[in-house]
Amino acid sequence: MLSFLHKGIGRRQIFSLCLLSLVMFVLTGCWDKKEFNQMAIVQTLAVDKHENEYKVTLQLITPKAGEKGITGEDLWIISGQGESVAAALDQADLSTPRRIYLEQMNLILLGEGVLADDLMGGYRYLTRSHYLRRSNYVLAIKGEAGEIIAAKPELGKIDIFYLTNLIKDQERKIKNSVTLVNDCLLAAHSTTGAVFIPAVILEAKEKLTLDGGALVKNNQLVDWVDQAWTESYYWVCGEIKQKPLVLQDVWKAGDMVVLEVEKSRCHLVVKQQQPLVIGLEIEAELDMVDNRGVHNVADEKELEQSLEQVRQRAEQEIEAIVKEGLDKAQSLNCDAFNLGQWLAAFHQSVAAQYDWQKDFKDIELEVEVKTEIKSLLINQK
Amino acid sequence: MEQKLSQNDLFTLIALLCHGGYFWVLPSFATKENGSMGILSMLLGAGTGLLILILAYRLSQKANGQPIFQYLGQIMPKPLAQVTALAIWSYLAIFLILCLAFFTEMMSSRLLVDTPRWLISGVLLFLIGRLAALGLVDITRFSFFALISLLFLMLMLILGNLPLFEIIQALPLVLENGAAFVDTWLQVSNAYAIVLCLLFILPRVKQEKKNLSWAASALVLSAVFLSVMTFLAMGVFGQDFSQTMFWMHLEQAKIIQLGPYLERVEAIYVILWMTVIFAASSILIYCTNHSLAQIIQRPLTVKMHWLLIFFFWLCCNYLGNMEKIILLLGYFNQIFFWLMIGGLLLAFFFAQRDRKASNL
Structure with missing residues (x-):
């Protein structure tokens, strides 16, 4: 059992033993431990x-x-x-x-x-x-x-x-x-x-x-x-995944439709270079989640008309929200929408013509909204 | 008889060589003056690395299995062969010291703030030295594990950084300062020139047809990986990121969130990265020490191996702060890189002349 004693312990083994003994102290935990x-x-x-x-x-x-x-x-x-x-x-x-x-x-x-x-x-x-x-x-x-x-x-x-x-x-x-x-x-x-x-x-x-x-x-x-401004910011810079959009007086006074935004996206385009016109094309997918107005229609044509009215109202509403936010930002000459950064990234020659921090207030911005209503709360008789 | 390495092993070794500690900071240097164009300079630098790889491969082929410096002694005048060998060795040694110094600096300034620097570099070098002493076959085995870590790291970074990535931050690609671009290209070339380690690895690899293609594809893959990571950093941190951060990978790791709650995973990231550093550094130590043994024409003994490790440890500790490391990097870029390139071209010239002479 103790045969190694008869054979003798080499220097290598002694060194290894010393090293192992030293390591034992270190392995009990980190010295700079933070409980x-x-x-x-x-x-x-x-x-x-x-x-x-x-x-x-x-x-x-x-x-x-x-x-x-x-x-x-x-x-x-x-x-x-x-x-x-x-x-x-x-x-x-x-x-x-x-x-x-x-x-x-x-x-x-x-x-x-x-x-x-x-x-x-x-x-x-x-x-x-x-x-x-x-x-x-x-x-x-x-x-x-x-x-x-x-x-x-x-x-x-x-x-x-x-x-x-x-x-x-x-x-x-x-x-x-x-x-x-x-x-x-x-x-x-x-x-x-x-x-x-x-x-x-x-x-x-x-x-x-x-x-x-x-x-x-x-x-x-x-x-x-205010919060209304942030709505416009979300339409341009964010991607809305779940947000209600309330439309009043859609078909006649007193009507109300609640649409839920399922998906939204804003594409930026240079519509005109001289003078610069930037287009903000907003696309949104909407679901009708509440309807206090037209519930039943006679035929498909009438359904299409009713739907078109909702769509137009939704697009007008979104456009108004976005325009208000953009106007405010331009009046403050503060491009929080990062349009200048986008222009510098994709239309460098156009961006080079402007001192964005000074000129942002004078840039023409056009908002265009396209919506698609996925589910309806209107029945066809 | 020494066990020969396969093409897979060659691929693993070259891929890891291109991920040593120096490669951590390369994106910062490359993008500092050039923004996103720095990525192009990185790819061009990798292209130069590819040329050096081909040169090293051809030279190694001509040596026909002989130790490379011994072969140089046969085809060149002795003093010239010694100078060439020394130029190549000093390049390898300084590259190794830089890699270790960068890694130690990162560990002691960011992660193990309370741990003395000498201890970090000491433990690191002891483990790397032990691995390197075991030989190329063991290094390759460990490198294979490190390569898997590397792939996992890449995946972690890409998935972790994508939610914050915005292409408009990484664009436009503009060349504003031509001189700075060339400087960066040379600096990146200098880093990728480390593939000249092939001179010391190839004699241990089985002679097969597509060895060069395997080595080249490892280099290309590494360059693509680094470029993708840099582009990702651009899209997340903006083109001026190198003005505000030095350890790009670490900052990228900080924003990784695994699931809704597991965050601050950079320690896991660094532990995985450490395996990559271990593998890369052990390959470098193996090549540096063996090349010195060739220069002095003696077999590499255990004592000599550890003496060299001790020397590297001293150098690593001497470079106790970033200022000194950058200073050495400057000398490395301006002197040692060119000495190595000169030596390599000279060796290639003599090898070509030798072949013509033997044909006659």
Whole structure:
């Protein structure tokens, strides 16, 4: 059994034994391990700015040892102030005994002060560090961003990912409806320099609602827009997958038809080069989900006529929504629809003739809507 | 008798050689001044790599199974053969050091921030050195596993990045600065020139008809993979992405989301990528160490192998920050690449002359 002792142990075996013994110590765990219950995981970061002073508010998840899941009790809100976001985060770090872990952050709330002064200032530090993911969501806040987190912490008891889920739900219905850190960074380098950031408001201090947003150009807030404007933005930049469209007085006064947008897409075309006319061709597939008007028709011709009336009204309605949004953007000379970027990508020679950031307001935009109604709530006798 | 490698093995080795640590940062360099046109410069660079591959293949064919530097000693004047061999060796050694330094820098600055750099490079080199010491057959076995990882990584990146991809961000393709384009082309050529490792691999490969085609297709596949990834990065991060990020692959990995909840998977990505780095670096170490043994005309002993590993570890630690790495990269591009090209062309010229002489 111990025959190797008789044969003698070679230098090679001794070296291997020493190495194995050393490895045993290392294999018990990482020296830079970070225990889950020793971390303060940042879920949301709010950045505000007052007179050259940044304020950060962090919504932390601080799981306790032995807990099986994360509950509302684990939520903690801390804040810090400083001349930069880095300094403010450093100060916030002083008020928690746990290591602040920014890697899992999902959402950044930017207050009006940051938006009005320098959007990038709100997260430049984070982009240079390795914490930030470009797929993090960004929301604009009219007023103090920190208030959204701090004013109603009990919302977290319902769902700690309340805001994130609110955005994700919107994205489920309308593709490209969210704004990511990546979009803001892209806008900073794009031809248009503009980006739309959805806004969230705190209603009566107990309800958080997505409502309108901020138009930002060259990292500065241009104006706030309402929910109606965002509708036009979704028709042009998003792909609507599920959204109701209510049409009043379709056939006669008092009639109402509710159509659900199943699919939408906007194609851009250069209709004329000199002077430039850009066409926005919107195609939508609609389902009739409610009908408080014509239910029965005599023949196919009448059915076709009734349907045509609905289609025309739907197209007029969508056109009006989109035109209103475009007009507003042009009046602010803020191309949040990214038309300039599209022109630079596909019609470079045409784009070269314009200083898009100055000339956008004067460009003629033509909206054309084509709809297809897939299912009807009208019967043929 | 040493076991011979098949064409599949040759394909695996060449494909992985073109994915060493340096190739991680190549897209950043290529697109910095050129935007999307950087992808064209990358493809042209891969084209130059293809020419070097053909040159190395022909030279290796002429050597007819002999160690390449021994063959050069026969066809060239001795001092010239030594200088040529040294030029090729220094190219290989610096390329290896750069690959290791880039990888160590990425690990210590992004993932293992609290772990000392010397330890990261030490563990990395120990494992790679061990694999390289086992020989080309074992390296190939491991490389095959790494190649599967590479395909999985590619799939992960494409699927993970597509939701954020917008073609308008990657367009237009405009050549704004011709000089910068040429610079980038040369820099990419320099990276792909590493396929000259074929000089040391081919004598171990079974002599078959389509060896060159297999090696070339591995290079082309790698170039296509890198170009696709770069184009994807352009469409996601915009044409100016290299102004704001250096580790393109890592940023791409950060935005991968598996299902609705599994996110932040870059650690998994890097672990998989590590297998690729291990394989690529072990091939490089194998070629570098064997080429030095050929130069000094002695067999590669275990002691010499580990001594060289220790030397590479020291170099890797000396390049303790990005500034020093970029400085070495500058010398590499401006001096060592041209020395290697000069040496290779000279060797080819003498080999051609030798063939004509033997025909006469």
